[in-house]
């Protein structure tokens with residue numbers, strides 16, 4: 001059952017994620033991958049520990065007055081009551097339902113997904129937009145079994161995180177947790193297998209550009225995905 005995740009974010013993405021320097025949309029895809037990937041969870045812990053070490057070694061400019069002031073400020077703060085923790089337990093995740101299938105999302109996506117837009121369907125493909133900043137388009141992308149997304153290239157960055165099921169394209173086969181990163185140079189035709197559908201998180205910095213078929217048929221496709 002356990003699927004070995006083969007496609008991970010690169011070390012520099014993990015480092016920027018730990019430093020908090022990624023844009024919120026890219027950070028979301030990386031965080032959701034980390035939720036699904038024990039390997040990157042360990043790497044992230046190591047990176048965070050290294051960062052903490054580096055920070056601790058930096059000389060800190062301070063003097064005794066500042067310390068005293070800081071202590072006074074801390075002591076003056078009211079104690080948080082224990083009720084605060086009790087009010088916000090981890091609620092059981094609401095499943096995502098699409099095409100009469102139920103999916104439980106990684107924790108890092110649950111809050112955002114609760115505010116998703118309506119599912120839009122086109123053939124065996126469905127998308128639901130998630131609230132995002134201005135720079136990226138984030139959506140849940142459902143692909144029914146035995147369905148192909150028409151061949152396309154990218155006008156910007158495309159990050160696809162497989163959340164459940166499996167997709168294949170010209171470059172490989174991707175299962176739950178695998179993170180595909182495609183740039184404007186990459187052309188591919190993702191499709192599902194005959195017996196298994198797929199749910200993905202899609203993060204796009206620009207629309208997809210469809211390559212085959214009649215332009216007048218593919219233009220609505222471009223709008224559908226972005």
Ligand SMILES: [Zn+2]
Pocket residue numbers: 005007008009033034037039040041
């Ligand atoms: Zn990983």
